Amino acid sequence: MITTTDERLPDKATPPYTTRLLILSASAWFVVATIGQWLFGIYILLFYGKSTLTGDFEKWNNVLPHGYVEGDWVGNTVVGMHILLAAILVVGGPLQLIPAMRQHLPRFHRWLGRTYVTTAIVVSTAGLLMVWTRRGEGSSIQHISISIQAIYIIVFALLTIRYARARQFTRHREWALRLFLVVNGVWFFRVGLMGWILVNGGPVGFDPKTFTGPFLTALSIVTYAIPVSLLVLELYFQARQKQNKAFSLFTSALIFLCTVITGIGIFGATMGLWLPRL
Template sequence: MTADPNTLPAFKTSAPYGTKILTVAATVWFTVATIGQWLFATYIILFYGKSTFSGDFARWNKVLPHGYVAGDWKGNMVVGLHVLLAAIMVVGGPLQLIPMVRSQFPRFHRWLGRLYVTTAIIVSTTGLIMVWTRGSVGDTIQHICISVQAIYIISFALLTINYARKRQFAKHRLWALRLYMVANGVWFFRVGLMAWLLINGGPAGFDPDTFTGPFLTVFSIITYAVPLSLVVLEMYVYAQRKQNATFSLFTAGVIFFFTIIMGIGIVGATMGMWLPRL
C-alpha cells in the first residue's frame, strides 16, 4: 500500500492534513509489512534450505502436510519449486514498490518486475496443483477460496505485464499494487491467524486439529476470495484521488488498525512458528 497509485510517497508539507495522515499510515503499514515479509523469507530460506541440503526432506511435512512424499519426485519437485519461488516473491515484492530502487536502478526494477510477475504465475499454478492433488489442511471452502486467490494473482500479473508493455505506467503501477496485495494472501493469512491466536489466548472459533471452523471459513473468504487487502487498497487509492479530509482520515484509521493487527501477528509468527522451527 503506497501513498498514491504510482509510488511510495515523500512526505509533503503542503498537502492537506488528511492526506498527510494517510501518507504516514501507508508508509508505516508498508514498513511493518516489509519487515514481516523479509523475516518470513529468511525463515523459508533457512528452514527449507537446511532440510534440503541435509537430505531431510521429510522435515517439510512439519510445515506442509504431504509436502514430501517418498517416491513422488514430480510432486516433490513441484512443492520445492513453489517454496523457492515464494521466497523470491516475498523478498522481491517490497523492492518493486520502493521509489528509490525504481528511480536509481531502473534496469534492476524492470528485470525484477519480470521475474516477480512470472514467479507469481508459477507459484499460483503450483499452489493450485498442491491444494487439489497433494491435499492440504482445512476444508473444501478454504481450498476454493485459495484457488480464487490464485486466479486473482494470475489475472493481475497478466494485466500488470500488459500495461507495462503498452507503457501505460499509471495503470501498470496500480495493477502491480493489486498484484502485490493478492500475492501476499497466504502471508496475510498466517500473520492474521497468529494475531487472532494471541488476542484470544489460543484457538477460538475453529478446531486446531482439523483446521476447520466458522472463524477459518470467514477468514479464508476475506483473505483470499474477497480480500480485505484489496478493499483497503481501493479505499486508499480513492482517498488519494478525491482528497476528502474526512474519508482520508477514516481510511488512515483503517490502515493503522490493520497495521497494529499485522504487527501483532508478525511478532506471534516469528516467536511462535518461524524461530522455533529453525
C-alpha cells in the same frame, strides 16, 4: 494495506494534511509489512533450505501436510519449486515497491519486475496443483478460496505486464500493488491466524488438529476469495483521488488499524511459527 508508490506531487505543491496523513499511514503499514515479509523469507530459506541440503525432506510435512511424498518425485519437485519461488516473492516484492529503487535503479526495477510477475504466475499455478492433488488439512471452502486467489494472481500479473508494455505507468503501478497484495494472501493468512491466537491466548473458533472451524473459514475468505487488503487499497486510491477530508481521515485511521493488526500478527507468527521451527 498499501504502499507508497503513488505519483509524486508537484515540487511546489504542499499537500493538505489529510493527504500527508494518508501517505504516512501507507508508509507505516509498508514498513511493518516489509519487516514481516523479510522475516518470513528468512524463515523459508533457513527451514526448507536446511532440510533440503541435509536430505531431511520429511521435515517439510511438519509445515505442509503431504508436502513430501516418498516416491512422488514429480509432486515433490513441484512443492520444492513452489517453496523456493515463494521466497523470491516475499523478498523481492517489497523491493519492487520502494519508489527510490524505481527512480534510481530503473533497470533493476524492470528485471526484478519481470522476475516477480513470472514467479507469481508459476507459484500460483503450482499452488493450484498442490491444493487439488495433495489435499491435506482444511475445509473445501479453504481450498476453493485459495484457488480463487491463484486466479487473481494470474489475472493481476497479466494486467501488470499489459500496462507496463503500454507505458501506462500509473495504471501499471496500481495493478502491481493489487498483485502484491494477492500474492501475499498466504502470508496474510498466517499473520492473521497467529495474531488471533496471540490475542486469544490459544486457538479459538477452530480445531488445530483438523485445521477447520468457523474462524479459519472466515479468514480464508477475507484473505483469499474476497481480500480485505484489496478493499482497503481501493479505499486508499479513492481517498487520494477525491481529496475528501472526512473520507481521507477514515481511510487513514483504517490503515493505521491494519498496521497495528499486522504488527501483532507478525510478532505472533515470528514467535509462534517461524523461530520455533528453525
